[in-house]
Amino acid sequence: MDISYLFDPNEKPLDRWVTDGGYCAILRTVAFIGDSLSSGEFESRDVNGNAGYHDYFEYSWGQYIARMAGLKAYNFSEGGMTAEKYVNKFADEKGFWDKSLAAQAYVIALGANDLINGSINDVCVEDHTKNAPTYAGYYAQIIQRYKQIQPDAKFFLVTFPKCNCDSRDILQRSILMDIAEKLDNCYVIDLQEYSPEYNDDFRKRFFVGGHMNAAGYLFTAEMIASYIDYIIRHNMEDFSQIGFVGTPYKYVK
Template identity: 55%
Template structure:
């Protein structure tokens, strides 16, 4: 009996996280991946301080990006830091660290921003109407404007790269309404920009409830197992998107060149 490929590539009943390949699956076709994000993308651990407060420590080897790198055998850039916002990324952080340079050009960009912007700094969400198609630096100063600026400027560096925009998971808390608006904004970006997809963790990831956090969190941030789980979910979701859109990904090896099939 020959290998049956339809179950792998044409299973219409499959959901994005039904299969968690241990090696990242087809995500491994990306040889370079860049993660733009905040503490979650930086492997940040929260330690107890005398008096009950916390100290925060970015440990990039524990980030989901570096777990993915080891899983897939790909090179992963952590273009992230705890507390990061799209605004700070555009206005200072990327320039200060050289992240707009071609040295950090990647075949795949995963953007995971919004928590600090919307819930920490209470920034206005905005919409795709805030985008200046001629010059992204002139986008309106909303979360949407800054986020779209990141996409547009990275596209200029690597025009054929694939973009995956990460929605926030469902934590069964009072933030659900704004998280859904954030997710809807990401879907609107995916419609506006080519080669752009949404990782809808709100819909498909486990609920980040008390039982989940007991296993995968340490104080207010994830523990090592939590970051590994996030890497598994992220790689599995991208693998799912690739398998269900094979024609979109056939020229991955030509990204960064002028070659076409």
């Protein structure tokens, strides 16, 4: 049996679309950190035109991935979330720094509600409390604090999808790329480069108002799972001991 196709060096992210989680299944616990789009938020509108926003976690793409891959997913998210709010208030209030909720992997999709600013120079690798109060500094601090809780965890940093690709989107992508280069065990899910374009036709199918519909969150789950599957297959050595993450054991070479 030829399995070389799994490790084809010419493969690009999302060339292989998985609907069963693929190699995401080797991750048993994953925390999804984000805003409304990570929370399965639906937008309603009454007869008077008043909008409502409702988080349905069972429709979040994280929970779709959990059902696909048979893993346990934590929703560390809420509509309107920012990196600053997560660090300074939300995670503390919700107890999301608690070691009992430590995960083997963290998928971070923050930025839609943030002021995208700062640079990698705002990140102090040795002491996260010295990070600058910018998007870059707060985003990195989230990773650094979870590294203290789960030192060998893997982190997947999600860019904005292919849409306007304006200066804000480009800056966010650049910041995530730099953070992934500076902090170990970090991988960028580069939707800005590889996702389908979120144009009018896409939105007609997968959005209601300004938020995704149920099919949109399922599509996103398959896309994120396919990208993580790609990352794992092309970095097998990095993930060879994922089963020991969260245990006192490892295979010392």
